[in-house]
Amino acid sequence: MSSTDDAIEACQLVKTYATHGKKHAIRALDGLDISVPRGMIFGLLGPNGAGKTTTVKILTSLARPDEGSARVEGIDVLARPGQVRRVIGVVAQRSGADPMATGRENLVLQGRLYGLRGRSARARADELLDHFGLAGTAGRLVKTYSGGMQRRLDVALGLVHRPAVLFLDEPTTGLDPESRAAMWQEIARLAGKKGEGEVGGMTVLLTTHYLEEADRLAGQLAIVDRGRVVASGTPDRLKGELRGDVVQVELPADADASLVRGVLASVPEVREVVIAGRDVSARSDDGAAAVPVVLAALQRAGVSAASVAVARPSLDDVYLRHTGRRYSESGTPHRGGEDDELEVVEASR
């Protein structure tokens, strides 16, 4: 891998944290490698505790790894953190905006810390406030902002100095669906093509525990599990590696599962048949072609399907294959008591 094309390069990062009251240190990163080409949205996908935030902290000069090396825009993060700080923008998981200051004051101060003086700091603040739809509330204290507004301000704070590389650590966690959709649009725009002679967009490293978010936004992604990258590539390639579609059949209530299993085992078009209750899923190289064959075989055995569907493999399937666990079972993808309850209900069904 050549460093000239990569905006971010992390090599064999290891980081352990000593924890109070526990004998052994937690190994947050266990030899993590990533390389992010310029101008791309790179997704770091994994459940909470997988090591995403630790990776971001190391790449943004906040934490030092125990082992390994990291470069951002070709600059060694460990040797020259001061230089790295000038070329990166960081939107951390926690807001970071000063609640006792107005939106504009937050942005102006941020601009000044990056070396913008007087008028240009104010002009840049106004430009960003406009862009993020915060112009009307620029003079209000941030503590009165809604979650979505605060998140937009956070992103604006990360963009004040026009960074070459932007780190977004779980930018949509806790947002309502509408704000999330708006944020997705904005993130896509950041890395998008530039008009009028401007070369390329920004490199964005995005961490998320939402499969859908990674799938929609990331040009490339790395699945992180227990401090390591277990799979990486474009979302399509990762899904393509699973070779084939999933044919899903819903059986009638009185169907005999073992009979169905026997019938489908003899159908050459499908493999890996999994039956859970009334739901049958089988893998096939060509789902559309397999459907009539499967239905005919079931018909001959006297089983008439209640419904049938063909699904492309999802990132959930990719995750399952590389970690051996369903994504929803590995950690807590949701926050808040209500969501947790919902998960329990789903699991017990």
Place this chain on the structure above:
Amino acid sequence: MATAQLRLAPSGEAQVDPGRSSTVPFGTTLLHTWYLTGRKLHALVRQPWVLAFSVVQPVVWLFLFGQLFHRVIDIPGFAFGGTYLAYLVPGVIAMNAMSNNMWAGMTMIEEIERGTLNRFLVSPASRIGIMNATVAEQAVSTTVQSLIIVALGLAGGARYRGGVAGVAVLVAASILVGVVFGALSNSVGMLLRSREAIIGVYTFFMLPLMFLSSAFIPTSLMPGWMQAIASRNPLNWVVQIGRSALSAQPDWSAIAVRCGGLLVLAVACVAVSVVTFRSYQKNV
């Protein structure tokens, strides 16, 4: 969100000075100190009730305690030419400076939890500027509070023969002791990141240091062992500095020695907080 075309991409500005290392020039440090102090003072001005509340305790000490024990002045050997309330003023100022600054760590923990400190740390903000701003804000709020107590004392009938110079020296001493305990509180906050620890440190030090000082009674009336401790108690130094400075004939050489002691201690405590800040940065 607006659809207007906006230059969000790298414009080259960010890479203007590729040769710059992580050390920040002195001018930038001053500038960042100014900006970051401004941020904190803005927040302070927006919460005037915080300052107002902080005056409640001094009022209790001056007007309740002062009235309740107004006759202790008559104890033989007390030797103070004024009311007990006037006697209490330097002690209340010292206590107030100590107690309010000992909560500085709470703000630090809040800024850590909210991510504000980390936002500054991933920016080119001067590290020393960040710490300076904390100290500067403490100095300003301690000054305001100390002056309020001076005014309250005046309203209660205390007369300061040392005049403006005496008050200024007392306020300066209160700033120094505030910086000492503010820096320690910040260190505890950064190191342990627990509010309980800060409350623990507060209760551990506050009352003992108060009673082991001449805030309420001259040290000459204390048992010998208490006198020995009081002479090494920085809180007591502030009280002694203040009482002497506010008197008709201040003992300037004694004041200078104790102010020097407080200054050395303040510098040492700020140094400790800078070291803990460094260790925090390594273990974010």
